[in-house]
Amino acid sequence: MADATKLSLNELKDAAKAIRRLIIQITTEAGSGHPSSSLSAVEVVTALYFGGYLRHNKANPRDPKRDRFILSKGHAVPVLYAALCQAGYYSFEQIMTLRKLGSPFEGHPNMKRLDTMEASTGSLGQGLSLGVGHALACRLDGLDAHTYVMMGDGEMGEGQVWEAIATAEKYKLSNLTAIVDQNGYQQTGATKDVLDLKPFASKFDAFGWHTQVIEGNSMEAVLEGLAKARAVTDRPTAIVSQTKKGFGILPILEPTGDLNYHGKPLSKELAEKALAHLA
Amino acid sequence: MTIGAAAGLKLGKACRDAFGTALKDLGDEFPNLVTVDGDVGNSTRTEVFAKAFPSRGFNVGIAESNMVGVAGGLAAAGKIPVVSSFAVFLLANAYDQIRMSVAYPGMNVKLVGSHAGISIGEDGASQMGIEDVALACSMPGIVVVVPADATSTRLATRAMLEHVGPVYLRCGRIEVPDIYTADSEFKIGKANTVRDGKDVTIIANGLMVGISLDAAAALAAQGVNARVIDMHTIKPIDEAAIIKAATETGRIVVAEEHLMAGGLGSVVAGVVARTKPVPMEFVNLGDRYAESGDPHGLLQKYGLTAEAVVAAVEKVRSR
Incomplete structure (x- = not known):
């Protein structure tokens, strides 16, 4: 098992930019998908793959010793395809087949078709339970592998998430980190208007988790948060990552009057502007 | 009983x-x-x-x-x-x-x-x-x-x-x-014929296998030789056993402790309709919820009995 890739801060910021560009290119080419939900999560995913956190094995993506990243908010899978492309798993041409008939780069992660996907997700609320299972299995096998699960803030409305939160604490799963990508929006509007769960941090805290609230679109803050989470050895860790949906191209989205921009790709024209903005 | x-x-x-x-x-x-x-x-x-x-x-x-x-x-x-x-x-x-x-x-x-x-x-x-x-x-x-x-x-x-x-x-x-012994064969997807017969086949699973064997004993007393198949695997279904039963006995009754919809009866009927259509009858819960009560009283009240299986055999043989 190779060590995790560890780029410098500036290199990480460049990688994040490259991943954002890929997200826009592949979703615009697909003509559907969730670019804005993917963009909010870029710093965290970039830091995990390139900031020294995920030990992975290109020759054997299911290596039992690997660290795991489960994308529970499966609709944001373009960020994962883009990161894996950036990491050399897939070519640009491959991920440009996103959502097309016959492509394994499906609209939501399908672990049966891609061995880099840790879970098949898309029905929200299920990833953290899978993460608990991975963490329990790694502990039983004496592996020091760490499991990260990313959820959306809207997804936290699913009751199963809270069942998993309680279970992770019961087993003191210090090898598990939950990241809530709190981008503030869900399908039909602002999360605070649809189903306001109020602060997440105090809830995780009440369940006995180590909890941090970070500025999730700041690479520095993300790296610091991940480092703190890994230093915890007696309980599961939560990172409430406060982000902006569509981060990175907000000046391009603003004139459209839709800062949620949920579940729709950028038009070719907007995509060009966005790519120029990210150049 | x-x-x-x-x-x-x-x-x-x-x-x-x-x-x-x-x-x-x-x-x-x-x-x-x-x-x-x-x-x-x-x-x-x-x-x-x-x-x-x-x-x-x-x-x-x-x-x-x-x-x-x-x-x-x-x-x-x-x-x-x-x-x-x-x-x-x-x-x-x-x-x-x-x-x-x-x-x-x-x-x-x-x-x-x-x-x-x-x-x-x-x-x-x-x-x-x-x-x-x-x-x-x-x-x-x-x-x-x-x-x-x-x-x-x-x-x-x-x-x-x-x-x-x-x-x-x-x-x-x-x-x-107890129907089986420790040396009995059990293979996923392979039905077991637990009683052979040529006049009719009762395909059952779960507790209805024992009940169907009771029914077969009663039928034998009337001179009807019923085959009883334990269809323990519903998916994948043993199509060969069903086709053989349809071909050799010409009549099939399916008995299960489940709703009619989507249970063993539905699956067997699908195979029979597609391969070797023969008259069929069904013993199951139909389309209803049950209630509290003692187990045997409930089986009686909701028609999951040897008598119900015998009646289904008589009906399918009259068609």
């Missing part, structure tokens, strides 16, 4: 008891075997295993959705999780989790539903899994097994662990007659 008495069978253990003991006995042979429970391990009998292998038994509380998800994660990491609850709570409460975290990704998770059918008795309809087989069969790739007695449950438990991929095993709560 005790189930199996008319057929000369002796009452044995309940399937759930045989399952729990089998799991414990297989614990050393299958080091990756773990159990995940929703706080009813003393009912489903996984506690027998969990007590013998405490580090490998996880009780995640009354939270079936998470329970199934945790099992999916354990399986993705190479374990063989056996996740169990009452059949209805497992299949109905956690249906989406089974679909997304087990069936769709093809995870090697073993789902075991105890307290299936109305024969659980006094707890009433809320606890009775009468639609679990239909729900399990509706998910691509899941093997669905409903054993008839303690010995075949023990054999089915081993077969389930040896099979790579998701399996649903349905167990009943009450004691059922």
Whole structure:
């Protein structure tokens, strides 16, 4: 098992930019998908793959010793395809087949078709339970592998998430980190208007988790948060990552009057502007 | 009347008891075997295993959705999780989790539903899994097994662990007659003919196998030789056994402790219609919920008896 890739801060910021560009290119080419939900999560995913956190094995993506990243908010899978492309798993041409008939780069992660996907997700609320299972299995096998699960803030409305939160604490799963990508929006509007769960941090805290609230679109803050989470050895860790949906191209989205921009790709024209903005 | 008495069978253990003991006995042979429970391990009998292998038994509380998800994660990491609850709570409460975290990704998770059918008795309809087989069969790739007695449950438990991929095993709560012996053959997808006959075939599973053998004994007294097939695997269904029965006996009755919709009867009828159409009759719960009461009284009231099977045979033979 190779060590995790560890780029410098500036290199990480460049990688994040490259991943954002890929997200826009592949979703615009697909003509559907969730670019804005993917963009909010870029710093965290970039830091995990390139900031020294995920030990992975290109020759054997299911290596039992690997660290795991489960994308529970499966609709944001373009960020994962883009990161894996950036990491050399897939070519640009491959991920440009996103959502097309016959492509394994499906609209939501399908672990049966891609061995880099840790879970098949898309029905929200299920990833953290899978993460608990991975963490329990790694502990039983004496592996020091760490499991990260990313959820959306809207997804936290699913009751199963809270069942998993309680279970992770019961087993003191210090090898598990939950990241809530709190981008503030869900399908039909602002999360605070649809189903306001109020602060997440105090809830995780009440369940006995180590909890941090970070500025999730700041690479520095993300790296610091991940480092703190890994230093915890007696309980599961939560990172409430406060982000902006569509981060990175907000000046391009603003004139459209839709800062949620949920579940729709950028038009070719907007995509060009966005790519120029990210150049 | 005790189930199996008319057929000369002796009452044995309940399937759930045989399952729990089998799991414990297989614990050393299958080091990756773990159990995940929703706080009813003393009912489903996984506690027998969990007590013998405490580090490998996880009780995640009354939270079936998470329970199934945790099992999916354990399986993705190479374990063989056996996740169990009452059949209805497992299949109905956690249906989406089974679909997304087990069936769709093809995870090697073993789902075991105890307290299936109305024969659980006094707890009433809320606890009775009468639609679990239909729900399990509706998910691509899941093997669905409903054993008839303690010995075949023990054999089915081993077969389930040896099979790579998701399996649903349905167990009943009450004691059922012993039909098999330890050297009997049990193969997933291969029906067992437990009584041969040429006039009609009764295809049954679960506790209805013993009841059908009682019916066959009564029919024999009337000069009707009924074949009784234990169709313990509903998915994949043993088409060859069904075609052979249709061809050789020309009449089929299907008996199960389940709703008509989506159960064994539906599956067998589909095969018969497609391959060798012959008259069929069905003994099942129809389209209704049951109620509280003693198990045998309930089976009587809801028509899951040897008399009902005999009546169905008479009807199918009159057509």
